Amino acid sequence: MATIITITSGKGGVGKTTTSASIASGLAMRGFKTAVIDFDVGLRNLDLIMGCERRVVYDFVNVIQGDANLHQALIKDKNTENLFVLPASQTRDKDALTEEGVEKVLKELEHQGFDYIVCDSPAGIEHGAVMALTFADEAIVVTNPEVSSVRDSDRILGIIQSKSRRAIEGREPVKEHLLVTRYSPKRAVEGEMLTYTDIQELLRIPLLGVIPESEAVLHASNQGIPAILQKDTPVSDAYLDAIGRFLGETHPLRFVDYDKPGLLKRLFGGK
Amino acid sequence: MPRRREPRPAPALELKTARLAGIQIILNSAEHAALDTHITTLFAATPDFFGGEPAVFECARLPADAAPPDWAWLVQELKSRGLNPFAVQNASAALAAAAVQAGLLVLNAAAAAAAPVAVAAAPEPAAAPAPQMASAAPTRIIDKPLRSGQRVYAAGGDIVVLAAVNPGAEVIADGSIHVYAPLKGRALAGARGDTSARIFTTHLEAELVSIAGVYRTFDTALDAAVAGKPAQIRLADASQIIIDPL
Numbered sequence: 046m047a048t049i050i051t052i053t054s055g056k057g058g059v060g061k062t063t064t065s066a067s068i069a070s071g072l073a074m075r076g077f078k079t080a081v082i083d084f085d086v087g088l089r090n091l092d093l094i095m096g097c098e099r100r101v102v103y104d105f106v107n108v109i110q111g112d113a114n115l116h117q118a119l120i121k122d123k124n125t126e127n128l129f130v131l132p133a134s135q136t137r138d139k140d141a142l143t144e145e146g147v148e149k150v151l152k153e154l155e156h157q158g159f160d161y162i163v164c165d166s167p168a169g170i171e172h173g174a175v176m177a178l179t180f181a182d183e184a185i186v187v188t189n190p191e192v193s194s195v196r197d198s199d200r201i202l203g204i205i206q207s208k209s210r211r212a213i214e215g216r217e218p219v220k221e222h223l224l225v226t227r228y229s230p231k232r233a234v235e236g237e238m239l240t241y242t243d244i245q246e247l248l249r250i251p252l253l254g255v256i257p258e259s260e261a262v263l264h265a266s267n268q269g270i271p272a273i274l275q276k277d278t279p280v281s282d283a284y285l286d287a288i289g290r291f292l293g294e295t296h297p298l299r300f301v302d303y304d305k306p307g308l309l310k311r312l313f314g315g316k
Numbered sequence: 317m318p319r320r321r322e323p324r325p326a327p328a329l330e331l332k333t334a335r336l337a338g339i340q341i342i343l344n345s346a347e348h349a350a351l352d353t354h355i356t357t358l359f360a361a362t363p364d365f366f367g368g369e370p371a372v373f374e375c376a377r378l379p380a381d382a383a384p385p386d387w388a389w390l391v392q393e394l395k396s397r398g399l400n401p402f403a404v405q406n407a408s409a410a411l412a413a414a415a416v417q418a419g420l421l422v423l424n425a426a427a428a429a430a431a432p433v434a435v436a437a438a439p440e441p442a443a444a445p446a447p448q449m450a451s452a453a454p455t456r457i458i459d460k461p462l463r464s465g466q467r468v469y470a471a472g473g474d475i476v477v478l479a480a481v482n483p484g485a486e487v488i489a490d491g492s493i494h495v496y497a498p499l500k501g502r503a504l505a506g507a508r509g510d511t512s513a514r515i516f517t518t519h520l521e522a523e524l525v526s527i528a529g530v531y532r533t534f535d536t537a538l539d540a541a542v543a544g545k546p547a548q549i550r551l552a553d554a555s556q557i558i559i560d561p562l
Contacts (some may be wrong), residue, residue, distance in 0.1 A: 170465075196464050196482075196483055196484055197464075199463045199464040199465075199482050199483070200463060200464040200484065203462075203463035203464060203465050203466045204465075206460070206463070207466075247480070247482060247500075249479070249480060
């Protein structure tokens with residue numbers, strides 16, 4: 046039984062694709078056969094973050110429309126075993142995503158023995174975003190510590206609760222997780238940003254993790270290597286912790302406290 | 317072993333108040349011929365629409381000096397169409413007296429006092445204790461957070477929200493609104509013009525409140541006595557929103 050995880054946020058530029066790449070890589074590193082699908086048809090990015098843009102021949106829309114089979118379109122990731130990327134089409138628009146087509150592809154992935162299918166949602170609340178969350182079993186809502194991002198996340202949570210298949214069919218609801226990204230403990234403490242507790246208080250869903258703001262993310266994107274693979278950076282550690290929590294482990298939050306900068310902070314981590 | 321309490325046997329009979337849903341049959345005329353033709357045409361297309369629902373004759377629109385309709389016949393006609401009339405309300409003394417003779421209950425106290433005490437002779441009516449007919453819709457209860465863009469409407473009644481109403485969410489009720497959590501979105505009570513509707517919350521941080529169409533936004537900060545605190549919002553003089561700490 047494959048678990049479908051939708052990475053969504055409502056707002057753009059908060060780190061959905063970075064998170065999709067890292068979560069998918071992290072799950073694959075744990076030995077799960079994982080596929081990551083770019084639902085952002087027309088604004089294809091995931092392939093760049095995953096560093097496979099030069100190997101894209103067929104895409105998600107080709108598979109939906111029957112121009113290629115899934116096997117031809119899936120790109121085997123070069124960094125991580127067990128990981129496959131299904132890129133978006135850059136030349137179509139989101140109307141090419143039909144509910145039947147998406148369902149067919151997801152079913153086929155499940156049939157091929159995938160454990161996790163990570164859906165990288167486009168921004169917004171329109172057709173593309175709805176298609177990405179329709180079949181979700183779990184949703185990771187990526188939120189930046191600022192009010193507009195939090196409100197958009199709130200909105201997308203409402204849409205998950207009304208438009209997902211699980212909601213429509215009255216099954217057990219989609220399991221929701223909050224992932225706060227681009228978090229700067231210093232600015233949160235100084236009141237320039239919302240704190241992660243503020244965000245959680247408003248959204249009221251379990252916290253999966255807090256990913257610190259870091260230049261390592263930009264470096265990772267430029268190199269086409271998921272941020273989780275940037276060994277020994279706070280971002281990578283925070284994503285690894287989040288993967289652990291996703292799989293039911295307990296990890297204390299790290300990189301959320303701001304004390305006087307010092308060497309010991311790194312060693313002792315969070316609380 | 318934990319000590320066990322002896323289970324108390326349930327009593328054979330318990331009394332509780334109840335509000336039952338039923339049908340109001342509003343009488344605009346007491347004239348036999350008019351009622352007969354209208355009942356026939358009304359139920360012609362959908363003879364099975366009702367399934368034995370209890371019903372009450374509402375007599376407020378009948379003229380005070382109207383001759384009583386043939387209650388027994390009327391009850392029989394409606395029973396054959398799936399409605400079970402068991403009482404009259406707002407009936408004049410004469411109407412009520414005739415109704416009692418026909419085995420109907422009289423619901424409103426004033427008329428009941430005026431009605432002759434000939435009840436003993438009347439046969440037992442269909443429904444045993446006189447239930448109070450529900451005039452308001454049941455209260456709607458929401459126990460999940462209301463998120464930005466979500467909107468709930470309690471038609472005809474009150475709404476109780478047990479989780480946060482987030483910014484951008486809207487709670488609307490024809491009656492009053494109770495939010496036992498932070499109210500950060502919009503709350504519109506008395507949506508169909510009930511000026512006595514109120515809004516209650518344990519944590520007032522609303523974007524907008526409205527009662528019977530009179531609204532107030534909170535562009536300027538709320539009074540410190542109520543901001544983020546338990547508060548009640550009501551309408552004074554049908555035109556002014558009053559916010560009191562609770």
